[in-house]
């Protein structure tokens with residue numbers, strides 16, 4: 001259950017999981033084998049991060065989870081009706097106001113105008129952007145745009161959030177701030193989350209469990225439960241126990257990357 005068990009975390013029970021991969025493999029049409037034999041479950045209210053060397057199949061795994069890519073082996077189950085997606089690009093519509101962007105998913109779902117407005121206002125409040133609801137996306141910073149993207153998904157009240165390096169292109173301070181925002185949202189809404197990142201420290205700071213993939217084709221080579229309660233104190237970034245755990249995860253990743 002902890003780092004002391006050498007990277008064998010406790011997987012979620014597939015019967016009650018928010019998301020389960022069973023024997024999932026992916027071979028792209030050109031022949032690249034991206035994933036092989038992935039068994040992984042995310043429990044309701046669990047925050048799972050996936051780390052691994054570049055090209056090991058992390059984004060492919062997220063795309064399969066999102067239903068954007070079909071696996072060529074195995075099955076994916078448990079995706080409920082309401083899944084939130086946040087990818088590296090905020091993909092906002094430039095001609096719409098922030099509020100209208102945040103209302104978009106509700107519109108696509110066929111929610112009534114009043115309900116959409118209410119949910120958008122609530123979500124913008126949660127991410128601290130109520131003041132710029134009438135602005136166009138181009139007037140916002142990169143970090144604010146990612147917040148709008150988060151808010152847009154929050155309007156669906158997702159039971160599962162899929163996040164692929166959402167803050168990867170942002171500077172360190174903005175990224176840390178958004179990590180804190182995400183943690184606050186997680187504490188408030190307690191969705192299940194599958195989060196892809198290159199940063200082991202970010203993974204430990206945010207997650208209840210960190211999963212390590214091998215070089216491609218990605219296989220699960222380590223799982224680490226993170227033994228810190230939510231809400232997490234900002235000081236956890238500098239906590240020696242967190243640093244020790246991050247070192248273990250890194251070592252597992254380096255071991256996996258060894259020839």
Ligand SMILES: Nc1ncnc2c1ncn2[C@@H]1O[C@H](COP(=O)(O)OP(=O)(O)OP(=O)(O)O)[C@@H](O)[C@H]1O
Nearest residue numbers: 028030032034053054055056057058059060061216
């Ligand atoms: N659409 C595609 N068609 C063919 N091959 C692909 C496609 N997308 C990804 N790949 C290949 O699949 C493998 C896994 O790619 P993927 O983007 O999932 O890895 P990743 O771990 O997210 O990489 P990174 O950390 O660099 O973002 C790589 O070898 C990549 O070249």
